[in-house]
Amino acid sequence: KNQVEQSPQSLIILEGKNCTLQCNYTVSPFSNLRWYKQDTGRGPVSLTIMTFSENTKSNGRYTATLDADTKQSSLHITASQLSDSASYICVVSRDVRKAGNNRKLIWGLGTSLAVNP
Amino acid sequence: GAGVSQSPSNKVTEKGKDVELRCDPISGHTALYWYRQSLGQGLEFLIYFQGNSAPDKSGLPSDRFSAERTGGSVSTLTIQRTQQEDSAVYLCASTLGTGVSPLHFGNGTRLTVT
Numbered sequence: 118k119n120q121v122e123q124s125p126q127s128l129i130i131l132e133g134k135n136c137t138l139q140c141n142y143t144v145s146p147f148s149n150l151r152w153y154k155q156d157t158g159r160g161p162v163s164l165t166i167m168t169f170s171e172n173t174k175s176n177g178r179y180t181a182t183l184d185a186d187t188k189q190s191s192l193h194i195t196a197s198q199l200s201d202s203a204s205y206i207c208v209v210s211r212d213v214r215k216a217g218n219n220r221k222l223i224w225g226l227g228t229s230l231a232v233n234p
Numbered sequence: 235g236a237g238v239s240q241s242p243s244n245k246v247t248e249k250g251k252d253v254e255l256r257c258d259p260i261s262g263h264t265a266l267y268w269y270r271q272s273l274g275q276g277l278e279f280l281i282y283f284q285g286n287s288a289p290d291k292s293g294l295p296s297d298r299f300s301a302e303r304t305g306g307s308v309s310t311l312t313i314q315r316t317q318q319e320d321s322a323v324y325l326c327a328s329t330l331g332t333g334v335s336p337l338h339f340g341n342g343t344r345l346t347v348t
Contacts, residue, residue: 121276149334160238160325160339161277168334206276210334224276 119144121209121225129231134197138228140190140207148210148221152181152192155204155227164192164205197232204229236260240326240340247316247347255311255343257326263338265331268301268311271342272322280324283309284331316347 121142130136142150149168153161165174165181167190173182178195194201204227211221239258247253259266268280279293283303294300298316303309313320323344327337 151336158341160327160341161337162339163336166334166336222277222279226274226276 119209119211119223121207121223123205123207123225123228125228126226127229127231129233130197132197132199132232132234136194136197136230138192138194138205138207138230140192140225142188142190142207142209142223144188144209144211144223146211147185147188150181150183150190151208151210151222152179152190153206153208155206157203161206194230199232199234202230202232238326238328238338238340240324240343242343243341244344245346247345249318249347250315252312252314253316253345255313255324255326255345257309257311257328257340259307259309259326259328260338261307263328263330264306265329266303266309267327267329267337268309269325269327270322271325277325280311313345316345318347321345321347 124139149166151166152164154164155161164176164179167174167183169185180193183190206227207225209223238260241256245253264285266283269277270280271277281294281301282290298314301311323342325339325342327339329335329337
């Protein structure tokens with residue numbers, strides 16, 4: 118079964134600290150893996166997209182890693198800020214051949230991150 | 235505007251009533267998606283429009299749900315005879331529709347069926 122599992126379910130850290138969120142998937146065939154940030158009451162916002170050949174990708178203080186062999190990804194947040202408080206969602210695409218493969222996205226349930234002052 | 239716009243932001247309706255949710259995608263984006271997000275659940279795909287092609291309706295949960303996209307731009311999601319289990323946030327997203335491109339989401343419509 119195509120699944121995306123994220124851990125931890127929730128996390129509380131102090132402002133300025135680093136943290137790492139995990140994503141394990143059993144999606145096949147694999148096309149790409151995405152991380153989205155969703156603030157409360159808002160739609161998700163794309164952070165990174167990684168294809169099979171990419172091991173790491175950064176977007177400011179966010180760094181995503183991908184190990185396609187073990188089917189694991191992580192999102193590392195450096196020097197956290199209060200505005201990082203949000204849900205972080207891992208998404209895996211399983212449709213490798215068709216353009217517009219967003220239709221085959223498998224969404225995780227997200228990790229809820231709270232950054233406290 | 236620069237982003238995806240959805241209206242209304244909140245909708246409270248009585249069970250059995252019909253509702254229409256609207257989405258204005260980013261100009262130039264040929265692909266448009268509707269998702270549903272229930273509390274504690276991942277995003278659930280509903281329907282996909284790409285240019286002039288027939289829409290992919292495979293995610294619609296019942297025949298009470300329908301959607302259209304007029305002129306390749308604005309889209310309306312209609313739910314007939316609403317039920318309490320329809321209560322959720324309905325999210326619209328658009329994308330360029332070519333290759334691996336990120337989805338750009340609106341802020342959703344929170345639907346509450348009483």
